[in-house]
Amino acid sequence: MADEKMPTIDQMLCFAVYSAGHAFTRFYKPRLDALDLTYPQYLAFLVLWERDDITVKHLGERLFLDSGTITPLIKRLEARGLVRRRRDEDDERQVRITLTEAGRALRAKAFAIPLAVIEGTGLTLEGGDALRAELIALRDRLDAALEV
């Protein structure tokens, strides 16, 4: 005994999540190439299109990413004239991110993407919503279990 306990990789939930995530990235790739965006950059824009003039910290919290990822990502977008970065006047530790006109205009070119993705998943709206809710609950439980 003490052997034969290790699961096969295909039996593991974590790998199903991991590989499904990569599959999404692959699926998005040709659509996002048309906007010249990577998938994480697209996520950043989804947050920024929703509400502008947010801090690096706030964006990081929405995306579950830290400044080591956000800072260079936003700097690349700034270099392309899609966003602007400036220190908050009241608290200069914070950097606020705003969209430029070009960054705002990008939104129109992204309209077709969500529907194409829903189609790609082969799920109904209800099925997709249920799966999403389960994953969010799972994510939050994993993160909660970490803070001990």
Added chain:
Amino acid sequence: MADEKMPTIDQMLCFAVYSAGHAFTRFYKPRLDALDLTYPQYLAFLVLWERDDITVKHLGERLFLDSGTITPLIKRLEARGLVRRRRDEDDERQVRITLTEAGRALRAKAFAIPLAVIEGTGLTLEGGDALRAELIALRDRLDAALEV
């Protein structure tokens, strides 16, 4: 009209998968630090512990990763004496990966991990299995929709 169509990031299934994947990585981190493995390295070992002496291509297919990711990952493990790489004698295009004694021994130290992770998910075995099956089906539909 033509506006108000973009979903919030929290309404998107892809982001739920993406962020749940990162949450898994975070959760694994302290457990895998004890083995001095990253999460992708751990996945590679799961495949190799299952069956040894496989090609880079085979490992890549199991993990849904290409040679640009597999090659340096395996080379790092080789540098630490955990795996060996050698050309296949019959087809020298292929590189076969085998475990060293140290690589095989690592398996014993990993036994406790799966149970801790299941606990972290807060899911029953049945609930986890159902979620896993849905994600695998989703991944395969996304990949199938890509090959047009």
Added chain:
DNA sequence: CATAATTAAATTGTACGCAATCAAATTTTA
């Protein structure tokens, strides 16, 4: 109110992840 503690970003270093390209080996086919 001076100093300690905290907070927000940025930076550095390591490790994925993948597209594009390349080289070598094998297989096809004309």
Added chain:
DNA sequence: TAAAATTTGATTGCGTACAATTTAATTATG
């Protein structure tokens, strides 16, 4: 069987991810 096509893995370059450290700014505390 010689040339073309394919296959396999390695390499390069770019863009995440994240831990650890650093710097600057703000807040808490004696």
